[in-house]
Amino acid sequence: MKEEKPLIDKDYLLIKVGDTCAWTFAEMPEIPMPKTSFGMLKVKGKIDDYEFSNTHLMPLGNGHVGLAVKSQIRKKIKKQAGDTVHITLYEDRTPLIIPEELLLCMEYEDGLIEKFEAYTDGQKKAFIDWINSAKTEQTQAERIAKTIVMVQNGEKFY
Numbered sequence: 001m002k003e004e005k006p007l008i009d010k011d012y013l014l015i016k017v018g019d020t021c022a023w024t025f026a027e028m029p030e031i032p033m034p035k036t037s038f039g040m041l042k043v044k045g046k047i048d049d050y051e052f053s054n055t056h057l058m059p060l061g062n063g064h065v066g067l068a069v070k071s072q073i074r075k076k077i078k079k080q081a082g083d084t085v086h087i088t089l090y091e092d093r094t095p096l097i098i099p100e101e102l103l104l105c106m107e108y109e110d111g112l113i114e115k116f117e118a119y120t121d122g123q124k125k126a127f128i129d130w131i132n133s134a135k136t137e138q139t140q141a142e143r144i145a146k147t148i149v150m151v152q153n154g155e156k157f158y
Contacts, residue, residue, distance in 0.1 A: 007031055007043065007089045014069060016081030024074065024081050025058070025066040031089075033063060041065065042121075044092035047085050048077040053092050054125070096121050099131060102144050109148065116151050126157035 012026035031041070044053035050073055057065040067087065069079075079085055098116075106112040116124065127147050134140035150157070 004090055009088045011084050011086050014081045014083050023068050025068045027064055027066045029064045031065050042092040043089045045089040047087050050077050096124055105144055105148055123156050
């Protein structure tokens with residue numbers, strides 16, 4: 001099998017614009033603005049020794065893209081804005097995995113799986129992340145039921 005070539009594999013400065021509620025990110029001018037919706041490109045890789053996947057690069061408004069580095073990641077790698085991190089990125093072509101419980105429930109409604117599949121990956125991911133973030137099985141079941149109603153009505157999660 002051919003080894004995948006990274007989009008980038010180098011050091012970047014973590015940048016934070018503003019004082020409160022601001023994003024901390026690494027700007028990557030060498031990655032061209034993708035021709036996908038909103039300029040987003042789904043990536044996977046590593047920030048220092050922290051592995052991640054199913055993350056999108058964000059357009060920065062200057063023709064460049066950036067990788068947001070969430071506080072939970074910064075805590076694990078012990079870095080903040082102003083620090084340098086080593087980032088290795090690959091395009092993430094991993095298909096979205098729909099939870100088995102959701103699929104089983106959708107099978108009972110004619111055309112529901114097809115309706116769900118018609119949503120964009122981002123819209124499907126929003127539903128799936130919401131379902132998977134439930135802390136109890138009861139809450140997860142309630143969210144699956146709510147998702148089914150929303151999909152039947154053609155509603156989006158966000």
